[in-house]
Amino acid sequence: MRNSTLVTVPMLFFILCGTAVAEVSSTLEKIRNTNSITVGYRESSIPFSYLGSDAQPTGFAWEICNRVIDRVKEVTGSADLRVATQAVTSQNRIPLLQNGTVDIECGSTTNNSDRAKQVSFATNYFYTGTRLLVKADSAIKTLADLNGKTVVSTTGTTNFQVLRKANADQNLGFKLIGAKDHAEAALLVQTGRADAFGMDDILLYGLRANSRNPDDFAVVGEALQIEPYAIMLRKDDAAFKKLVDDTLASIIDSGEFETLYKKWFESPIPPRDINLNAPMSEQLRENLQNKTDAPSV
Structure with a gap:
């Protein structure tokens, strides 16, 4: 038994x-x-x-x-x-x-x-590429301008990995930090706690368009890579x-x-x-x- x-x-x-x-x-x-x-x-x-x-x-x-x-x-x-x-x-x-x-x-x-x-x-x-959301008066226009800056991206996204790899491979010299979601990442840029938000360009356009003052922000930089949704x-x-x-x-x-x-x-x-x-x-x-x-x- x-x-x-x-x-x-x-x-x-x-x-x-x-x-x-x-x-x-x-x-x-x-x-x-x-x-x-x-x-x-x-x-x-x-x-x-x-x-x-x-x-x-x-x-x-x-x-x-x-x-x-x-x-x-x-x-x-x-x-x-x-x-x-x-x-x-x-x-x-x-x-x-x-x-x-x-x-x-x-x-x-x-x-x-x-x-x-x-x-x-x-x-x-859909197809998109990783670019940067910055304040409109920012001196950041390309990836090369990120040296010594703080860049935020949403934790758990491919964009975070792409930015980390580009930073290492191209010796761009920026500090990469994570945010829990896209809204928090955009807020970090808005409040000056980050200099740029790296994310799929179409999402950045959406966040910019729906911010209180869209003209305060710009989407800049060359796309790091093209990815499908x-x-x-x-x-x-x-x-x-x-x-x-x-x-x-x-x-x-x-x-x-x-x-x-x-x-x-x-x-x-x-x-x-x-x-x-x-x-x-x-x-x-x-x-x-x-x-x-x-x-x-």
């Missing part, structure tokens, strides 16, 4: 663990079983995913994910599907996706090879990835993607009705044809 118990308990443990992992990895099954989907969003990644004046998520990525949710309702036959939301940060977005807290992340996450070891990405839907999904979940990719393909082929792009990047957007004036890049136009999910290195 004693030997039987010792064998059975570990077996039961592994069976239960295996079941839990299977439920988390099969997103559509999880959604069917709970009649709910949890969407991860960012609180200050303008114009992709952020809180509007009504304290509810909004943005370009958020609208795309709403189209995905509509498709999920069709596939699962659940018109009354409960949609829950969960704010995520650069640091916790991958763990929360992996452990099943969120089912899809609609933010401003770079699709790169390192992250692809932990999660999957849908078709790339994509919706983040759990790894090895082919059925859900296909659903998301097919939804994106439908939006692109119908012309709705370009309509959404013009709405969020070339028109006044909330909360301050400022136009980012960010025309579509050649990289993105090319990917509207190719529809690739290829990561950056």
